[in-house]
Amino acid sequence: MIPISTFFIGLNGLIAFALSYIVVMERTRTRIWHGESKEDVLMQPDPLTNPTAWVATVEKISQGLSVNKTMDESVLQRKVRAHGNLTEYVPIGLLLIIALELMHSEVWLLWLLGGTLTLARIVYAYGVITKYGPSVGRAIGFFATGFVYIFGSLACVYYGLKGIL
Numbered sequence: 001m002i003p004i005s006t007f008f009i010g011l012n013g014l015i016a017f018a019l020s021y022i023v024v025m026e027r028t029r030t031r032i033w034h035g036e037s038k039e040d041v042l043m044q045p046d047p048l049t050n051p052t053a054w055v056a057t058v059e060k061i062s063q064g065l066s067v068n069k070t071m072d073e074s075v076l077q078r079k080v081r082a083h084g085n086l087t088e089y090v091p092i093g094l095l096l097i098i099a100l101e102l103m104h105s106e107v108w109l110l111w112l113l114g115g116t117l118t119l120a121r122i123v124y125a126y127g128v129i130t131k132y133g134p135s136v137g138r139a140i141g142f143f144a145t146g147f148v149y150i151f152g153s154l155a156c157v158y159y160g161l162k163g164i165l
Contacts, residue, residue: 004107005098008114012090012121019083019125026076028062036077074132082125089145093117096152103159113152120144 031048047055097114120141127137 002098002101004110004114005094005101008097008118009094011114011118012086012094015118015121015125016083016086016090019079019086022129023076023079023083025065026079028065030076032076036080075129078129078132082128085124085128086121090117090121093145093148093152096148096156099156100152100159103156103163105155105159109155113148113155116144117148120148 048059051059093113094117097110097117100113101110122141123137124141124145125137127135127139127141130137
């Protein structure tokens with residue numbers, strides 16, 4: 001049983017879903033179905049030019065759900081990157097935590113790494129989505145995730161050597 005790792009996998013799974021939902025809603029609002037800008041999709045046919053009944057229904061519902069109708073492709077790009085960044089960094093962090101839990105490391109260490117990773121990814125996503133370029137949220141998220149990677153990796157080396165010797 002690895003309840004602590006399971007808890008943080010669940011939390012980060014919910015964050016991944018929330019970020020993917022944010023991206024989908026932004027794609028719906030901007031009608032940019034692939035890529036991150038109108039230039040990314042110039043060669044693709046526009047499904048709204050001659051929509052099927054299904055496409056027209058989905059378009060009507062999705063546009064009704066959209067809160068802000070102004071076009072800002074940079075917002076979509078930032079939301080895509082927030083989601084992509086989570087999927088790039090969280091798996092390794094969670095693997096470190098799982099390995100440490102399987103090695104019966106200290107419980108406080110698991111909570112420290114899992115909590116830091118989860119909060120770091122939330123703060124990072126907020127920083128990327130709300131501001132283009134450097135931001136406090138991005139910096140805190142980056143350095144906190146780095147802490148998890150370095151401290152978690154060193155702890156894995158320690159517990160690995162302890163198990164070998």
